[in-house]
Amino acid sequence: MSDVPMVQAEAVHKSFGRLEVLRGIDLEVQPKEVMCMIGPSGSGKSTFLRCINHLEKIDAGRLSVDGELVGYRQEADKLYELPDREVCKKRSEIGMVFQRFNLFPHMTALENVIEAPIRVKKESRAAAVERGRQLLDRVGLAEKVKTYPNQLSGGQQQRVAIARALAMQPKLMLFDEPTSALDPELVGDVLDAMRGLAEDGMTMVVVTHEMGFAREVGDSLVFMDGGVIVEAGKPRDILANPQHERTRAFLSKVL
Amino acid sequence: MSEITSGQRFGTSPGPRPEAIKAIPVRHPWRWVAAVLVLLLVAQVVYTILVEADLKWEVIQHYLFQALILGGIRVTLALTVLAMISGVALGIILAVMRISPNPVVSWVSWVYIWFFRGTPVLVQIFFWFNLNLVLPHITVGIAGTPFFWRGPGTNSLITPFLAAVLGLGLNEAAYMAEIVRAGIISVEQGQTEAAQALGMTRLLVMRRIVLPQAMRVIIPPTGNETISMLKTSSLAFVAAVPELFTRGTQIASANFDVVELIIVVSVWYLFMTSILTVGQFYLERYFARGAQRELPATPIQRLRSILFTVHAPPPLPPEPPLSLPSEHR
Numbered sequence: 198m199s200d201v202p203m204v205q206a207e208a209v210h211k212s213f214g215r216l217e218v219l220r221g222i223d224l225e226v227q228p229k230e231v232m233c234m235i236g237p238s239g240s241g242k243s244t245f246l247r248c249i250n251h252l253e254k255i256d257a258g259r260l261s262v263d264g265e266l267v268g269y270r271q272e273a274d275k276l277y278e279l280p281d282r283e284v285c286k287k288r289s290e291i292g293m294v295f296q297r298f299n300l301f302p303h304m305t306a307l308e309n310v311i312e313a314p315i316r317v318k319k320e321s322r323a324a325a326v327e328r329g330r331q332l333l334d335r336v337g338l339a340e341k342v343k344t345y346p347n348q349l350s351g352g353q354q355q356r357v358a359i360a361r362a363l364a365m366q367p368k369l370m371l372f373d374e375p376t377s378a379l380d381p382e383l384v385g386d387v388l389d390a391m392r393g394l395a396e397d398g399m400t401m402v403v404v405t406h407e408m409g410f411a412r413e414v415g416d417s418l419v420f421m422d423g424g425v426i427v428e429a430g431k432p433r434d435i436l437a438n439p440q441h442e443r444t445r446a447f448l449s450k451v452l
Numbered sequence: 453m454s455e456i457t458s459g460q461r462f463g464t465s466p467g468p469r470p471e472a473i474k475a476i477p478v479r480h481p482w483r484w485v486a487a488v489l490v491l492l493l494v495a496q497v498v499y500t501i502l503v504e505a506d507l508k509w510e511v512i513q514h515y516l517f518q519a520l521i522l523g524g525i526r527v528t529l530a531l532t533v534l535a536m537i538s539g540v541a542l543g544i545i546l547a548v549m550r551i552s553p554n555p556v557v558s559w560v561s562w563v564y565i566w567f568f569r570g571t572p573v574l575v576q577i578f579f580w581f582n583l584n585l586v587l588p589h590i591t592v593g594i595a596g597t598p599f600f601w602r603g604p605g606t607n608s609l610i611t612p613f614l615a616a617v618l619g620l621g622l623n624e625a626a627y628m629a630e631i632v633r634a635g636i637i638s639v640e641q642g643q644t645e646a647a648q649a650l651g652m653t654r655l656l657v658m659r660r661i662v663l664p665q666a667m668r669v670i671i672p673p674t675g676n677e678t679i680s681m682l683k684t685s686s687l688a689f690v691a692a693v694p695e696l697f698t699r700g701t702q703i704a705s706a707n708f709d710v711v712e713l714i715i716v717v718s719v720w721y722l723f724m725t726s727i728l729t730v731g732q733f734y735l736e737r738y739f740a741r742g743a744q745r746e747l748p749a750t751p752i753q754r755l756r757s758i759l760f761t762v763h764a765p766p767p768l769p770p771e772p773p774l775s776l777p778s779e780h781r
Contacts, residue, residue: 250649281653289651299646303664313650316660358646365650 201264203228203369203400208258218244220424231401233411236421242404246371250291251284289317292362296374298354300346306357307342310364332360336390352383356390372403420444511712524699531685536678538621543628568626574687577619581691616688631673635666667739675732679725
């Protein structure tokens with residue numbers, strides 16, 4: 198593809214104190230691509246995801262979204278930190294879905310969805326409400342508009358969270374283990390919503406343990422361990438025929 | 453379902469519903485002992501007040517609704533409301549400053565809390581009341597430059613009432629700041645991250661997401677602070693503010709019925725704190741929405757449910773077992 202990659206990482210490093218969590222990540226996500234990231238816990242995949250929208254600062258390397266550096270501006274060979282306001286603006290173009298949903302408990306489902314469009318994008322309330330209803334309808338929650346999050350099941354909460362992220366009309370969606378906190382019977386609805394999104398051409402980076410989803414929906418698969426990418430390629434190839442010993446050992450435990 | 457027989461260990465019992473459990477309740481002899489002891493104690497207190505003590509009941513009755521006392525109540529309420537409003541507003545600002553990434557702003561908040569929490573509120577009221585002794589005029593800016601403004605005399609600006617509001621309010625802000633900060637910290641980190649991921653700025657996250665949730669933690673201690681403030685406002689008597697306690701002592705110094713006036717004043721303080729307790733209940737209920745599945749019943753709702761509850765209907769007559777499967781399908 199001749200397009201600018203949606204996400205481009207070059208030698209990304211990140212440490213928490215003395216613990217080096219990312220030790221040189223190189224990868225590219227093309228527009229409309231669905232990339233799944235798998236790996237044992239502590240392998241750095243969630244941290245990498247959080248670096249993409251600057252919830253974490255990287256220590257070394259280059260990370261850019263849609264051709265623009267994350268958190269910095271480059272002039273000649275100097276890097277300037279972006280002011281808060283611009284970091285926020287960049288984040289508003291990237292949707293994120295969390296393992297623990299993180300819905301705002303003091304707001305109804307619809308209020309959760311329209312909050313950022315009204316406050317951040319300064320949309321009119323009427324327009325935000327109309328699209329909010331459409332989005333909730335699309336994830337199968339049309340009749341839960343006025344319900345507070347704690348009266349929803351985990352699967353319903355996560356679908357509201359997806360609608361909330363989509364309400365900002367993002368160009369990229371990040372999913373941080375979106376089904377890991379769900380009862381097994383509720384996982385399907387959330388994965389269906391994500392599959393629909395992928396079919397509509399959304400660019401997605403998905404940290405997941407759902408190998409079935411990775412195989413069927415993912416365009417590419419990355420296996421991380423110990424802060425590095427061990428193996429990457431087509432999901433079917435890696436899942437059926439892993440090349441590395443560590444990948445084989447991991448897959449034999451989860452499949 | 454129909455294959456399950458009574459011989460199996462698991463399944464739906466096919467027989468008729470057994471009769472409800474009837475058991476003799478556990479006896480509680482110590483409750484009776486405690487009740488008798490309390491009654492004896494109450495009787496002793498009532499006897500002492502009515503017979504032994506030489507109380508002038510007509511004085512209490514006379515002053516309970518006397519104009520001076522009622523005027524004092526109005527001043528007490530005004531002091532409490534103004535001190536709490538300034539205390540809460542300034543407290544929220546100080547709390548947000550305290551956790552700001554800006555080190556200067558955070559440090560200013562720390563110093564403020566250190567100073568105003570570290571000196572007695574009585575001393576602070578006394579200070580504002582006597583400020584004119586060292587500072588005859590309020591001035592802003594530097595003398596000799598165009599940026600200099602000389603205000604009116606301190607005495608005409610800081611009235612005794614304002615001195616009390618300043619002393620109580622600025623002191624309260626230091627305590628409220630710590631209460632608000634505890635509330636902010638209690639909100640899960642994931643809430644901030646989710647809001648940030650949506651592109652919300654730090655202040656927007658604070659105003660729309662964190663503070664409304666922190667309210668649930670902030671409201672109960674704030675209610676306590678308000679009740680406490682209602683009583684602490686009596687310290688305004690050092691600035692000769694004519695609030696409830698000042699009025700009471702002034703009347704007592706004229707007629708020497710000190711204990712009678714103390715009773716009058718106490719009755720009013722108790723009445724007002726009781727009203728505030730009720731208000732606190734409804735405020736807590738409002739901010740619990742979204743946090744509890746069902747809001748706690750209001751006293752009126754509870755009364756209604758006690759008065760009008762239809763007791764659970766007696767168990768239906770046992771149905772023939774054959775009809776069970778069709779009903780439960």
